[in-house]
Amino acid sequence: MSKLEETRMRLSPAALGLAVLAVLVMLTVLEYFIAIWLDKNLPIMIAMNVADAALIMVFFMHLPRLWRGEE
Amino acid sequence: MAVANAEAHAEHRPLALNQAGLWFFFLSETFLFAALLSARFYIAGFKQPEHVNQQLGLAITTILILSSFTAYMSETSIAHGDRKGFTRYLLLTILLGLVFVAGVAVEWSTAEFRISEPYGTAFFSMTGLHASHVVSGIVILCLVLGLGAKGRFSAESHWGVEASIKYWHFVDVVWVFFYPALYLMSW
Numbered sequence: 001m002s003k004l005e006e007t008r009m010r011l012s013p014a015a016l017g018l019a020v021l022a023v024l025v026m027l028t029v030l031e032y033f034i035a036i037w038l039d040k041n042l043p044i045m046i047a048m049n050v051a052d053a054a055l056i057m058v059f060f061m062h063l064p065r066l067w068r069g070e071e
Numbered sequence: 072m073a074v075a076n077a078e079a080h081a082e083h084r085p086l087a088l089n090q091a092g093l094w095f096f097f098l099s100e101t102f103l104f105a106a107l108l109s110a111r112f113y114i115a116g117f118k119q120p121e122h123v124n125q126q127l128g129l130a131i132t133t134i135l136i137l138s139s140f141t142a143y144m145s146e147t148s149i150a151h152g153d154r155k156g157f158t159r160y161l162l163l164t165i166l167l168g169l170v171f172v173a174g175v176a177v178e179w180s181t182a183e184f185r186i187s188e189p190y191g192t193a194f195f196s197m198t199g200l201h202a203s204h205v206v207s208g209i210v211i212l213c214l215v216l217g218l219g220a221k222g223r224f225s226a227e228s229h230w231g232v233e234a235s236i237k238y239w240h241f242v243d244v245v246w247v248f249f250y251p252a253l254y255l256m257s258w
Binding site for chain 2: 014017024029034042045060063
């Protein structure tokens with residue numbers, strides 16, 4: 001069992017959703033301040049966007065289920 | 072007869088195949104949004120725009136992220152047979168979607184740039200296309216809400232809910248890239 005699946009099993013769906021929401025909001029607010037403080041921010045922004053998208057796709061859209069063929 | 076056969080066939084189709092089909096649809100949409108995203112930097116350059124409402128951009132982004140959470144909770148609720156939770160969270164998602172669209176409308180009406188300017192072209196086309204997807208997502212969620220009220224979905228069978236909520240998350244993922252590209256990025 002992967003670490004990701006272990007985490008899923010440990011947390012209730014609501015707790016998992018709240019944790020993902022908290023990280024997403026933190027990343028979004030951080031992006032906002034980085035844009036204010038840092039002039040050439042493109043690479044950092046791209047990295048943060050990819051992290052945001054990955055979190056949504058893995059935890060909210062259940063992307064790993066595609067490989068498991070889960071119903 | 073043909074319709075009945077098609078429906079019967081759809082009922083027996085493995086769910087994994089439906090999932091794959093939906094993800095291929097997302098992939099095809101990704102090409103469309105990626106083309107717009109690259110066009111934004113091609114026509115308007117890498118300089119951070121000065122006349123955008125940064126606070127409003129942050130607010131509507133947070134609202135859309137919050138709506139992804141309520142959508143997730145709605146799907147989780149129906150998967151556990153909690154119809155009340157499903158309805159409550161789905162209504163919240165629709166409401167947050169409407170607030171997002173209203174925010175975009177405010178941004179459009181108060182924008183200090185015109186559509187004929189390079190940045191204006193990128194801004195209005197990207198937010199316009201994205202907002203049209205949000206509106207279609209709201210319509211789909213309303214249909215799901217109506218079907219749910221008729222008792223169409225259960226813990227065992229809720230593919231309609233799952234697919235429509237995945238679409239909602241996809242629209243959120245698109246905005247995760249559009250928001251910084253339009254408001255924050257610079258090089």
